[in-house]
Amino acid sequence: MSDEVDAVLAQVRERVTPDAxxxxxxxxxxxxxxxxxEAAVADLPVDADVVQxxxxxxxxxxxxxxxxxxxxxxxxxxxxxxxxxxxxQVGHAVLxxxxxxxxxxxxxxxxxxxxxxxxxxxxxxxxxxEIKSAVDRTPFHTRYLRARLDExxxxxxxxxxxxxxxxxxxxxxxxxxxxxxxxxxxLVLEFGSARAVLEAAADWSPPVRLDPAxxxxxxxxxxxxxxxxxxxxxxxxxxxSAAVLASVQHYARDLLSDPRLxxxxxxxxxxxxxxxxxxxxxxxxxTPVAVRFDAPDVVDDQLWPQLAKSRxxxxxxxxxxxxxxxxSRAFAADTAALLFELSVATxxxxxxxxxxxxxxxxxxxxxxxxxxxxxxxxxxxxxxGRYVVERERAVRSAVExxxxxxxxxxxxxxxxxxxxAEGYDVLAGEEVAALAEPFGRALAAYxxxxx
Amino acid sequence: MSDEVDAVLAQVRERVTPDAxxxxxxxxxxxxxxxxxEAAVADLPVDADVVQxxxxxxxxxxxxxxxxxxxxxxxxxxxxxxxxxxxxQVGHAVLxxxxxxxxxxxxxxxxxxxxxxxxxxxxxxxxxxEIKSAVDRTPFHTRYLRARLDExxxxxxxxxxxxxxxxxxxxxxxxxxxxxxxxxxxLVLEFGSARAVLEAAADWSPPVRLDPAxxxxxxxxxxxxxxxxxxxxxxxxxxxSAAVLASVQHYARDLLSDPRLxxxxxxxxxxxxxxxxxxxxxxxxxTPVAVRFDAPDVVDDQLWPQLAKSRxxxxxxxxxxxxxxxxSRAFAADTAALLFELSVATxxxxxxxxxxxxxxxxxxxxxxxxxxxxxxxxxxxxxxGRYVVERERAVRSAVExxxxxxxxxxxxxxxxxxxxAEGYDVLAGEEVAALAEPFGRALAAYxxxxx
Numbered sequence: 001m002s003d004e005v006d007a008v009l010a011q012v013r014e015r016v017t018p019d020a021x022x023x024x025x026x027x028x029x030x031x032x033x034x035x036x037x038e039a040a041v042a043d044l045p046v047d048a049d050v051v052q053x054x055x056x057x058x059x060x061x062x063x064x065x066x067x068x069x070x071x072x073x074x075x076x077x078x079x080x081x082x083x084x085x086x087x088x089q090v091g092h093a094v095l096x097x098x099x100x101x102x103x104x105x106x107x108x109x110x111x112x113x114x115x116x117x118x119x120x121x122x123x124x125x126x127x128x129x130e131i132k133s134a135v136d137r138t139p140f141h142t143r144y145l146r147a148r149l150d151e152x153x154x155x156x157x158x159x160x161x162x163x164x165x166x167x168x169x170x171x172x173x174x175x176x177x178x179x180x181x182x183x184x185x186x187l188v189l190e191f192g193s194a195r196a197v198l199e200a201a202a203d204w205s206p207p208v209r210l211d212p213a214x215x216x217x218x219x220x221x222x223x224x225x226x227x228x229x230x231x232x233x234x235x236x237x238x239x240x241s242a243a244v245l246a247s248v249q250h251y252a253r254d255l256l257s258d259p260r261l262x263x264x265x266x267x268x269x270x271x272x273x274x275x276x277x278x279x280x281x282x283x284x285x286x287t288p289v290a291v292r293f294d295a296p297d298v299v300d301d302q303l304w305p306q307l308a309k310s311r312x313x314x315x316x317x318x319x320x321x322x323x324x325x326x327x328s329r330a331f332a333a334d335t336a337a338l339l340f341e342l343s344v345a346t347x348x349x350x351x352x353x354x355x356x357x358x359x360x361x362x363x364x365x366x367x368x369x370x371x372x373x374x375x376x377x378x379x380x381x382x383x384x385g386r387y388v389v390e391r392e393r394a395v396r397s398a399v400e401x402x403x404x405x406x407x408x409x410x411x412x413x414x415x416x417x418x419x420x421a422e423g424y425d426v427l428a429g430e431e432v433a434a435l436a437e438p439f440g441r442a443l444a445a446y447x448x449x450x451x
Numbered sequence: 452m453s454d455e456v457d458a459v460l461a462q463v464r465e466r467v468t469p470d471a472x473x474x475x476x477x478x479x480x481x482x483x484x485x486x487x488x489e490a491a492v493a494d495l496p497v498d499a500d501v502v503q504x505x506x507x508x509x510x511x512x513x514x515x516x517x518x519x520x521x522x523x524x525x526x527x528x529x530x531x532x533x534x535x536x537x538x539x540q541v542g543h544a545v546l547x548x549x550x551x552x553x554x555x556x557x558x559x560x561x562x563x564x565x566x567x568x569x570x571x572x573x574x575x576x577x578x579x580x581e582i583k584s585a586v587d588r589t590p591f592h593t594r595y596l597r598a599r600l601d602e603x604x605x606x607x608x609x610x611x612x613x614x615x616x617x618x619x620x621x622x623x624x625x626x627x628x629x630x631x632x633x634x635x636x637x638l639v640l641e642f643g644s645a646r647a648v649l650e651a652a653a654d655w656s657p658p659v660r661l662d663p664a665x666x667x668x669x670x671x672x673x674x675x676x677x678x679x680x681x682x683x684x685x686x687x688x689x690x691x692s693a694a695v696l697a698s699v700q701h702y703a704r705d706l707l708s709d710p711r712l713x714x715x716x717x718x719x720x721x722x723x724x725x726x727x728x729x730x731x732x733x734x735x736x737x738t739p740v741a742v743r744f745d746a747p748d749v750v751d752d753q754l755w756p757q758l759a760k761s762r763x764x765x766x767x768x769x770x771x772x773x774x775x776x777x778x779s780r781a782f783a784a785d786t787a788a789l790l791f792e793l794s795v796a797t798x799x800x801x802x803x804x805x806x807x808x809x810x811x812x813x814x815x816x817x818x819x820x821x822x823x824x825x826x827x828x829x830x831x832x833x834x835x836g837r838y839v840v841e842r843e844r845a846v847r848s849a850v851e852x853x854x855x856x857x858x859x860x861x862x863x864x865x866x867x868x869x870x871x872a873e874g875y876d877v878l879a880g881e882e883v884a885a886l887a888e889p890f891g892r893a894l895a896a897y898x899x900x901x902x
Contacts, residue, residue, distance in 0.1 A: 206810055
């Protein structure tokens with residue numbers, strides 16, 4: 001067994017190591033970009049350091065990765081407005097065809113010889129604890145890792161990244177909520193190899209806490225805590241969700257007990273056709289309903305948390321109203337959709353409404369008086385020591401709920417809410433098959449959820 | 452308000468006081484029965500006291516009550532078999548047309564001049580704490596109450612009994628689970644009048660504990676505890692259910708805030724016809740299902756607890772299977788029925804089955820391995836950190852459940868179970884209208900539950 005795991009990992013190591021030509025091409029691009037940036041900095045009225053950061057700076061990038069990140073680090077006495085001006089000036093000088101984007105600061109992104117280059121200004125602070133914005137931390141991470149990673153451990157980082165990517169758990173974006181590159185690198189340094197990380201993770205009982213620099217004092221509320229060795233106040237794994245952690249534990253055990261290369265290859269199911277979606281619904285006997293709307297025009301890191309919030313909010317409300325949500329899923333491309341698969345499509349006209357125990361006199365009398373002369377209810381009567389009325393149910397079907405303004409009483413993500421306010425479709429039963437375009441692949445995974 | 456209550460109570464006092472003719476008729480019967488019993492006792496080889504017990508002995512009986520209870524109290528050294536022989540001998544002498552029944556002992560019951568007479572043997576123990584069977588306690592209760600009740604308080608007992616009877620809360624049988632006569636009498640002695648009892652009860656926050664003789668040390672688990680003044684180990688209100696107590700609290704408040712005579716008159720709704728039952732079902736939009744079977748041939752105090760146990764057991768199982776029981780009711784005459792009114796008639800083919808958290812490795816791996824190669828399930832997949840499968844639901848409708856042997860997996864009352872084993876009908880939807888014969892009146896109360 002042990003040998004089989006090693007045999008698979010040896011093959012993976014081969015595959016994830018960029019070849020000489022790719023390395024040379026990258027080195028050329030980095031040299032060009034750094035030289036151009038340094039020349040542009042020389043023209044500024046202030047001094048600044050040009051540093052390469054990110055996985056390509058740490059030799060932990062995967063073949064085919066085309067991201068070159070170069071930071072320009074300004075002294076902390078440069079006013080923020082100047083820093084932004086200078087940063088853009090350098091960016092446009094390095095990337096004359098580039099365009100501006102905005103994260104913590106505006107920055108310039110563009111392309112050089114087929115590589116995607118970001119030119120980002122930051123402050124050259126003395127310690128990661130003194131940062132003025134999140135990007136200021138990045139050079140610390142790169143310095144920390146460059147001092148500790150060697151060729152072997154860098155290869156192990158690649159192996160682990162490849163595995164996490166293949167099983168859909170790599171990325172600290174707010175859709176994935178998985179493992180960041182930095183987290184992956186720290187874990188390999190902590191445990192020594194990709195295999196050691198996976199063996200440890202397979203056995204984890206969250207919450208798990210690691211503190212490579214042994215300097216953390218803060219408490220963090222997260223399934224995995226890895227105290228940033230450059231900042232004791234920061235959990236590197238803050239974004240990692242319990243759900244993704246559980247997936248990784250599953251796949252790690254799978255790899256260790258049944259080692260095979262295909263766990264390092266991303267599985268993409270064939271998209272379902274509308275007819276296949278209809279067949280899947282029919283087989284399950286459930287009632288699917290969906291809300292389809294224009295995807296709000298915001299970045300993914302805004303969109304996906306809002307979709308998640310909207311989906312869980314609507315699902316909880318459908319549950320509360322007795323429609324028993326079996327599963328739900330959010331989809332987004334140009335159009336977005338929230339799918340809810342229900343066990344119960346409709347509810348009867350009457351619903352039970354429990355009042356206080358009769359013994360709690362004040363409350364009980366108030367409840368009784370409220371309904372005593374209400375001809376629209378059954379009761380109030382006494383059941384199990386409480387007053388109860390059976391009253392007319394406001395919403396008898398999930399479709400009725402989704403089509404009504406009550407949908408907006410749910411806590412929706414702000415941009416999802418405004419998009420819905422402009423209009424949406426409700427699909428029910430076999431109509432949900434229309435989601436096969438463009439979400440056929442996601443629906444295939446939904447209806448065949450086996451990992 | 453206060454005067455209105457008193458005015459109503461004054462009218463009730465008139466109505467509940469037996470007139471001279473009825474009293475004279477009762478006195479004649481009692482005299483006849485006691486004389487005959489004493490004569491019969493004189494023929495026995497042992498001595499025994501003949502005592503009248505029960506409400507007719509305490510002057511707390513209601514007009515129209517026809518129950519005369521006469522006990523023959525034997526010395527404790529008479530063997531039980533002899534006591535039973537002697538008791539029957541006396542009984543048959545007093546009631547030549549009577550027949551034998553069986554409670555704690557066999558006894559003779561019969562009719563004298565239109566009154567129902569029970570002739571019951573018991574032991575003449577020194578204290579109620581030394582009784583050999585429950586009937587031995589009765590003479591103690593009668594002696595205790597005769598020493599304390601006067602004409603006014605006896606009238607108040609009648610008023611309270613009339614009220615409790617009218618609102619369906621009088622009787623310590625196991626169908627009613629309400630107030631016994633002795634409990635009613637003790638409450639009037641404790642509070643001084645029917646009105647004072649109702650004012651106190653309206654304010655009770657259970658558990659409530661009263662100890663007229665101030666000698667109780669035992670703890671009782673009951674909503675109302677009234678320590679028997681003749682036996683510190685006994686709760687006179689042990690049978691009283693929380694549900695009946697709540698009803699009494701409701702009606703007591705109703706009387707005090709809106710005093711009226713009709714609260715002292717038993718309301719009997721008109722029985723529903725089958726067509727009216729169908730209309731009621733249609734109005735509510737629910738799915739009623741019923742199990743109809745031959746009523747087991749046991750006394751009511753056995754039957755009703757078994758019906759209650761069967762009803763709550765089946766209702767819990769229907770709930771567990773997702774059919775959402777809105778209300779349920781048991782009915783019994785020659786035929787018996789358990790009615791369940793459902794909010795959900797059918798469930799989809801798949802149901803969610805949650806496994807352990809993935810992090811609990813041993814359990815998680817066992818769960819995963821159980822289903823990994825099971826083509827009949829969806830998954831196992833990871834959701835919210837747990838393994839989940841969606842598997843085929845065993846029972847998709849409530850009718851299917853009720854018609855299957857699974858019904859017998861529920862904890863049913865023993866005689867209900869054996870009656871069901873001999874055969875039963877399942878009625879669904881409008882078929883339930885067939886229960887209108889013979890349960891039309893109970894169904895009327897069911898569909899119009901306002902007190």
